[in-house]
Amino acid sequence: MKGKTGWLNKTLVVGIIVLLLSINVISSTGNALNINHPIFNLEIMEFAPNGENDTTPPITKHTLNPPKPDGLNGWYISDVTVTLNATDDLSGVKEIKYVIDGWSVHTINGDNGSFIIVGDGEDILIEFWAIDNAGNVETKHKFWLNIDQNVPNCNVYCEIVGGNMYTGWDFLFITTATDDMSGMERVEFYFNSEVQETVYGPGPEYTWQVRLWPMPRMIFWIKAYDNAGLIGLDEVFFSRTSNFLLNQIFCRFPILEKFMVLIR
Numbered sequence: 001m002k003g004k005t006g007w008l009n010k011t012l013v014v015g016i017i018v019l020l021l022s023i024n025v026i027s028s029t030g031n032a033l034n035i036n037h038p039i040f041n042l043e044i045m046e047f048a049p050n051g052e053n054d055t056t057p058p059i060t061k062h063t064l065n066p067p068k069p070d071g072l073n074g075w076y077i078s079d080v081t082v083t084l085n086a087t088d089d090l091s092g093v094k095e096i097k098y099v100i101d102g103w104s105v106h107t108i109n110g111d112n113g114s115f116i117i118v119g120d121g122e123d124i125l126i127e128f129w130a131i132d133n134a135g136n137v138e139t140k141h142k143f144w145l146n147i148d149q150n151v152p153n154c155n156v157y158c159e160i161v162g163g164n165m166y167t168g169w170d171f172l173f174i175t176t177a178t179d180d181m182s183g184m185e186r187v188e189f190y191f192n193s194e195v196q197e198t199v200y201g202p203g204p205e206y207t208w209q210v211r212l213w214p215m216p217r218m219i220f221w222i223k224a225y226d227n228a229g230l231i232g233l234d235e236v237f238f239s240r241t242s243n244f245l246l247n248q249i250f251c252r253f254p255i256l257e258k259f260m261v262l263i264r
Helices: 003-021 244-254 252-262
Strands: 023-025 031-037 042-044 059-065 080-087 093-100 105-109 112-117 122-133 142-149 153-164 168-178 184-191 194-200 207-211 219-226 232-238
Touching: 003 153, 031 105, 059 122, 059 142, 080 093, 080 122, 093 112, 142 194, 142 252, 153 219, 153 232, 168 232, 194 207
Parallel strands: none
Antiparallel strands: 023 031, 031 042, 059 080, 080 112, 093 105, 093 122, 122 142, 153 168, 168 207, 184 194, 184 219, 219 232
């Protein structure tokens, strides 16, 4: 009886050693355990560390900073920080993938991370998804951003188109304003810090005409607004000694130049 017991014990030990050598543990964190010995021919499904089968992909959420567009009409006028947070209750999150506007795929190791969107763009596509330690892949999430960080281009030209020395001169202001991203919304014309006229529309040309008697000092401001709320500026400065003003008057009414020569 003793001999039989000893033989059984030896056989059991040898069997356990063979079994252990035959088991390929792929991962201690939740991947498949394959028992590939010919006697068993058995494959165990993917398991989480707690022993549960993990077939559910992670869940990823995103936040933005600024949380809402800091410009007008849905436009950001600053860089945007995107933060991704993924959760997986079984095997855990291995990594997060993201793509900016269809370019290369970036990887964040672990369950959270951030990246910054810089530069102008309309309908910038952001895609992201997570992968857990069991190999489950999350369905892609998508959202879009509009970013405009450049002020409009604004240039003003002024000429005298009519009037006289008794009733005042007709000043015509022609402003060219453009914006390559969000587009133009309006142009405001100011005289000595007071808004005088607002012209709406996509441009690029905006005009304003006003009759004034030249004062000792006149400043005209032009503010060009794009659809994101950014402002481009230009100005025209006149004084009674301004060569530009005198040239405009003399060009329009040459007889005045002759009269000025005579009385000097």
